[in-house]
Each structure stands twice: as C-alpha cells, then as structure tokens.
Amino acid sequence: MSDAPHLSHLDLSPVRTARGTVALPGSKSISNRVLLLAALAEGTTRVTGLLDSDDTRVMLAALRALGVPVAQGSDSSEVSVTGAARFPGSHATLFMGNAGTAIRPLTAALAMMGGHYLLSGVPRMHERPIGDLVDALRMLGARVAYQGKEGYPPLSIGVGDLTLKGPVRVNGSVSSQFLTALLLAAPLATAATGRDFVIEVDGELISKPYVEITLNLMARFGVTAHRDGWTRFTVPASARYTSPGQILVEGDASSASYFLALGAIGGGPVRVTGVGEGSIQGDVAFANTLAAMGATVHTGPDWIETTGVRVAQGERLRAFDSDFNLIPDAAMTAAVLALYADGPCTLRNIASWRVKETDRIHAMETELRKLGATVTATHDSLTVTPPAHWTPAEIGTWDDHRMAMCFSLAAFGGQPVRILDPNCVSKTFPTYFDVYAGLVAG
Numbered sequence: 341m342s343d344a345p346h347l348s349h350l351d352l353s354p355v356r357t358a359r360g361t362v363a364l365p366g367s368k369s370i371s372n373r374v375l376l377l378a379a380l381a382e383g384t385t386r387v388t389g390l391l392d393s394d395d396t397r398v399m400l401a402a403l404r405a406l407g408v409p410v411a412q413g414s415d416s417s418e419v420s421v422t423g424a425a426r427f428p429g430s431h432a433t434l435f436m437g438n439a440g441t442a443i444r445p446l447t448a449a450l451a452m453m454g455g456h457y458l459l460s461g462v463p464r465m466h467e468r469p470i471g472d473l474v475d476a477l478r479m480l481g482a483r484v485a486y487q488g489k490e491g492y493p494p495l496s497i498g499v500g501d502l503t504l505k506g507p508v509r510v511n512g513s514v515s516s517q518f519l520t521a522l523l524l525a526a527p528l529a530t531a532a533t534g535r536d537f538v539i540e541v542d543g544e545l546i547s548k549p550y551v552e553i554t555l556n557l558m559a560r561f562g563v564t565a566h567r568d569g570w571t572r573f574t575v576p577a578s579a580r581y582t583s584p585g586q587i588l589v590e591g592d593a594s595s596a597s598y599f600l601a602l603g604a605i606g607g608g609p610v611r612v613t614g615v616g617e618g619s620i621q622g623d624v625a626f627a628n629t630l631a632a633m634g635a636t637v638h639t640g641p642d643w644i645e646t647t648g649v650r651v652a653q654g655e656r657l658r659a660f661d662s663d664f665n666l667i668p669d670a671a672m673t674a675a676v677l678a679l680y681a682d683g684p685c686t687l688r689n690i691a692s693w694r695v696k697e698t699d700r701i702h703a704m705e706t707e708l709r710k711l712g713a714t715v716t717a718t719h720d721s722l723t724v725t726p727p728a729h730w731t732p733a734e735i736g737t738w739d740d741h742r743m744a745m746c747f748s749l750a751a752f753g754g755q756p757v758r759i760l761d762p763n764c765v766s767k768t769f770p771t772y773f774d775v776y777a778g779l780v781a782g
C-alpha cells in the first residue's frame with residue numbers, strides 16, 4: 341500500500357554512533373481511535389498530527405466508504421471529520437489491511453449500528469483472532485458471521501437486535517483491542533438499548549495501557565466510562581460523543597523506542613519530539629527499560645532524550661529479566677537491544693506476540709540467531725544470550741514493520757546487516773529508514 345518504490349532489501353553498513361533529533365510521526369493507536377471517535381461524534385473535528393501510514397489509510401478509506409465526510413487538510417497529517425451518531429452508509433465492503441486498531445473497533449461499531457457490511461484484510465489478518473469480540477457482540481444481540489474460518493476475519497455484519505439487559509462479557513487475555521472496541525462503540529449500544537452498557541472482562545487483561553488510551557480519548561469526546569479496576573466498565577445510558585473541535589495526535593511512543601534505543605547504544609544524545617511527560621501512551625515506559633539497562637534518560641513536556649554507551653567500542657548494556665506485558669510493541673526493541681547486554685536477557689509475559697503481525701516470538705528467535713545470539717523461547721517468553729561472535733546476516737522481516745525497524749539496531753554489531761522487504765515499515769512508519777539514516781554514522 342505504501343507510495344515508496346518497492347525494495348527487495350536494504351543493506352545497512354556497520355555503524356558506531358547515533359545522535360540527533362527526530363520529530364515523531366503521529367501515534368497509530370491515537371490516530372485510529374480519534375478518527376473513529378470523530379466519525380461518531382456530533383460536530384466537526386479537526387485532527388492534527390495524524391499518522392499517515394497503511395493502518396490509518398485503511399481507517400480513513402473505510403470511513404469514507406461508510407459515507408463519513410472526511411476533508412483532507414493542508415497536508416496528510418491533518419483531516420477534518422464530520423461525525424454523527426450513525427454512519428451515513430448502511431452497506432459497505434471494507435478492506436482493513438493488517439490494522440488491528442481499524443478492524444476491531446470498526447467491527448464493534450458497525451455490528452452495534454446494524455447494516456450490511458463485509459470486513460476483510462490481508463491474509464495475515466485472516467489468521468489474527470477476533471472470536472472473543474464476536475462472541476461479546478453476539479451476546480449483546482448483534483449479527484456477525486464468519487466468512488472463512490470460525491474465530492477470524494473476514495466477517496459479515498447484518499442487522500441485529502440489541503436486547504441484552506445484563507453485562508456483556510469479553511475475554512481480555514488475547515488482545516486488549518476487543519475491550520477497546522466495545523468501549524469505543526459503547527454509545528451506540530446505549531442509544532439502542534436505552535440502558536447503561538456494562539462490560540465485564542474475563543481472564544487477565546493484557547496490554548492495559550492501551551485501554552487507558554481508549555478511556556482517555558473517549559473522555560476527550562465527552563464520554564466517561566466508570567470502571568471497577570480492570571474487570572468491569574460501565575458506560576452510562578446518556579453517553580453521546582461530542583466533538584472537542586480540534587485534537588492533536590501525540591507522536592508515536594512505540595516508534596520512539598527505536599530512536600531512544602539508538603541513543604542508548606550509539607552514545608547519543610538522541611531526542612524524540614512529540615511525546616513527553618504528559619503522554620497518554622504506555623510505551624513511553626520503555627524509557628524506564630533503557631534507564632535500567634544503563635542509559636541516561638531526560639524527559640521534557642514534549643520530548644524524551646537518551647544518551648548511553650557505545651556498544652561499537654565494546655561497552656555493554658545491563659542485562660534484564662522483565663515482564664513486558666504492558667508494553668508489547670516496544671518490547672521488540674528491547675529484544676534486539678539484548679544483543680548488546682552484559683549477559684542473557686529474558687522478556688516475559690509476551691504471549692500476545694504470537695498473534696500479531698506475525699508470530700513475533702518465532703520470528704524474533706529465528707532472526708536473532710542469524711546474528712550469532714543464542715535464543716530460547718517458550719509459549720510466552722524469550723531469552724536472548726548476546727553473540728560471542730557476530731555474523732553478517734540477512735534479516736527476514738516477516739511482513740512485520742516492527743521486525744524491520746528493531747533490527748536496524750543490529751547495525752552496531754560490527755557486521756553488515758541486510759534487511760529484507762524494508763517497505764513493510766509502511767504499516768506505521770513509511771519513512772523509518774530515512775530517519776534512521778539521518779541519525780547514525782560509521
């Protein structure tokens with residue numbers, strides 16, 4: 341989907357230092373939530389700082405196909421969305437690419453509205469689970485059917501009858517996006533039933549900070565969900581979204597992780613702008629991981645900066661053994677940084693990696709070994725022992741933007757690194773390798 345010319349591979353020469361400042365692209369998680377909220381809110385919302393990448397393009401295209409007025413601003417980071425409690429279109433066939441933040445919330449919103457919709461994606465999307473969300477929507481009275489394999493997209497949606505009086509239950513242990521989807525769509529349920537919409541979470545909820553993003557943004561559009569810890573959420577019967585008029589999307593904290601890591605291994609300083617002290621994204625906590633590994637981190641209102649060691653001169657980061665459930669995306673960056681640690685590093689509680697863009701535990705294990713690391717994996721963890729001798733490697737990216745981005749950090753190992761299919765970064769960060777090249781030096 342990217343506009344960039346297709347490259348079969350990108351050769352990264354060994355590099356020794358990293359320094360500079362990066363203006364981050366907008367947060368994927370915030371961009372797609374804000375677009376949907378704006379489309380469901382009375383009034384026009386001017387969105388600035390929007391991410392322009394595959395994941396937001398599929399969301400924008402879907403909203404347009406549903407008849408939502410979306411006007412492009414002066415550049416691709418700005419749009420104006422005119423919302424209403426229902427989408428104008430009652431029939432649509434929607435292609436969702438591989439964007440979890442698009443297909444899951446839209447499925448919930450469309451199922452609660454009722455209409456005739458078909459949602460599909462790339463082949464990998466048809467292997468990513470959605471059954472827990474569909475079960476919850478069916479419990480509510482929505483009509484959702486599988487067009488292929490039970491539990492997975494593609495899905496068709498019909499006109500249901502939202503009659504449930506009690507709470508909807510949803511499993512939170514596979515993806516937090518199912519709970520997020522129900523929360524974002526909740527005012528449609530309250531409008532249909534005239535009752536409070538209560539969601540109860542089964543299982544141990546993963547990736548909790550993403551649900552915090554959801555609640556925060558709902559509140560910006562005028563809807564407060566009451567909560568009882570992480571197990572019960574109530575959206576009041578009166579809930580209706582209203583536009584805040586204008587909303588600025590923060591820089592992407594997951595994308596920031598690669599640059600902050602560069603500062604930690606290439607001397608630095610490397611500064612990212614667009615996220616800082618007041619960020620609503622959980623992945624800013626990756627800075628704490630870097631600090632624990634020995635980097636120095638400074639944070640301002642709108643920036644984070646790292647300075648660190650020089651691994652190309654033989655200096656080492658401190659090894660870690662940590663639970664990464666709260667920051668599953670930035671955790672991939674930590675897995676590659678483990679190559680430069682002073683001992684084995686273990687990432688725990690990352691089972692969700694297996695059902696993301698690829699099976700990330702398997703992909704990470706396979707590619708880190710090519711560089712000379714010793715790697716062991718379990719169903720929900722990964723242990724990386726740094727290479728005694730680095731080997732030049734051709735890194736497969738498994739159609740996973742984060743595999744491509746985090747393996748750029750391997751160019752500090754003293755050997756050339758070839759990144760296959762580098763354009764897969766277009767899912768969230770089409771210009772990633774240009775920005776990377778502007779920071780590093782041999």
Ligand SMILES: O=C(O)C1=C[C@@H](OP(=O)(O)O)[C@@H](O)[C@H](O)C1
Pocket residue numbers: 368369370440441514515516517520546547550551668669692
């Ligand atoms: O809600 C979100 O914006 C996201 C939630 C996380 O997924 P899981 O809840 O499936 O871990 C994360 O990995 C994904 O990139 C974005």
Ligand SMILES: C=C(OP(=O)(O)O)C(=O)O
Pocket residue numbers: 438439440441669696697742768
């Ligand atoms: C898991 C990811 O994406 P998605 O929003 O498609 O789940 C990701 O960006 O790392």
